[in-house]
Amino acid sequence: MFNLQCSIFNVQSSMFNVKSFQVNPLQENCYVVSDDTRECVIIDCGAYYPEEKQAIDNYIREHQLKPVHLLATHGHLDHNFGNAHLYEQYALEVEICEEDQQMVEHLGEQAESLFGMRLNDEQVPTGTLLKNGDIISFGNHTLQVLQTPGHSHGSCFFYCKDEHTAFSGDTLFRMSIGRTDFAEGSWQEMERSLSSVIASLPADTIVYPGHGPQTTIADELRNNPYLR
Numbered sequence: 001m002f003n004l005q006c007s008i009f010n011v012q013s014s015m016f017n018v019k020s021f022q023v024n025p026l027q028e029n030c031y032v033v034s035d036d037t038r039e040c041v042i043i044d045c046g047a048y049y050p051e052e053k054q055a056i057d058n059y060i061r062e063h064q065l066k067p068v069h070l071l072a073t074h075g076h077l078d079h080n081f082g083n084a085h086l087y088e089q090y091a092l093e094v095e096i097c098e099e100d101q102q103m104v105e106h107l108g109e110q111a112e113s114l115f116g117m118r119l120n121d122e123q124v125p126t127g128t129l130l131k132n133g134d135i136i137s138f139g140n141h142t143l144q145v146l147q148t149p150g151h152s153h154g155s156c157f158f159y160c161k162d163e164h165t166a167f168s169g170d171t172l173f174r175m176s177i178g179r180t181d182f183a184e185g186s187w188q189e190m191e192r193s194l195s196s197v198i199a200s201l202p203a204d205t206i207v208y209p210g211h212g213p214q215t216t217i218a219d220e221l222r223n224n225p226y227l228r
Contacts, residue, residue, distance in 0.1 A: 016141065016163045018208065021056055024048035026078040029210055031167060032056065034065050037139035041069040042092070043158060043167050044210060045082035053085045068138050070127070072096040073169025074155040075103025077110040079210060084124050093127030095136070097147060100154025101129055103184065130156065143167075148197050150190025151178035157197070159205075166217075167208045172198055174207075174215040177226045194227055 019032040024046045034040035040060070047053045060067060070092035072080055083104070086092045096104050103110070105126055111119045130136075132147040136158070146157040148171040155178070158167040170178035171193060180187040203218035220227050 016160075016165070018165070019059055020208065021047065021052065021059075023052040024078055024081055027211060028078045029208065029212075030056065030082065031208060032059060032065070033138075033167075034063070035139040035141050038063070038065050039068050039139040040065040041071055041136065041138050041143070042067055042086060043071045044073055044079040044169065045070060045086055046079045047082035047085065053082060056082070057089060067092055069136055070094050071136065071143075071158060072100070072104060073158065073167060073171070073210060074152045075100030076152065076170065077107050077114065079169065080104055080107055083107075087124040093125045095128045095130055096126065097145070097154035097156050098129035098131060099149070100152055100184075101126060103152065103154070132156075146197050148172075148193035150180055150186055150193045152182070152184045153186070153189070155193075159201070164202060164204050165206050165208070166201060168198075168210065170210040172207060172215075172220065172224075173209045173212050175220070175224050177224075178210075199227060 015035050017034045021030045023030050028046035030045050030047055031043040032040055047056055067090045070086050072094050075096060083094045094104055108119045111117045130145045132145060134145040136143040141160060143158040143160050146159050148155050148157055151170045155169055155171050179185060180190050201217045205217040207215045207217060
């Protein structure tokens, strides 16, 4: 039905490492973010195929990482396929903005309605429900929750001010933005998010989106038609 395509790229500084795994039929970006303490967070684990889950496990094991948070930028299935695996392997409960709690707790219904498929994994517990401004700590770093509703009511950025880095989920892509025509989407909310949150980030912020290549706020402000 689909061609399996799993690609991996890595961005690294002496203190802050971002490993990206392109996973599942929708080529979603799952990120493992760590620092020199070896604590890590996993953002948007959409790993679907066994090979994808194994690749993430291998990276964690080979680098002797300790996963301490599983974060979701929003509740869509393609960003959460791998939640059950990470719960089983590392006892991580997904942390998500409370507006998308129902979505992530009913992934099986999403699978049937959107893809006509059944999920074999059992439903796993939801962890901390996030809200705007919350701080997530790991190692020597923190991520701030910046709510960016539009693609879904609970969409958010995870922003690391010290490293000039943001993980945007499906709100902002390189030269594009996420869809707003889903039942839980809103163009009006997206407009507010683009103008009040995204455009206010420092220009040198590196953005790691939920699909496609990385970008910067400066490039998007110059070239993205939705941010002009």
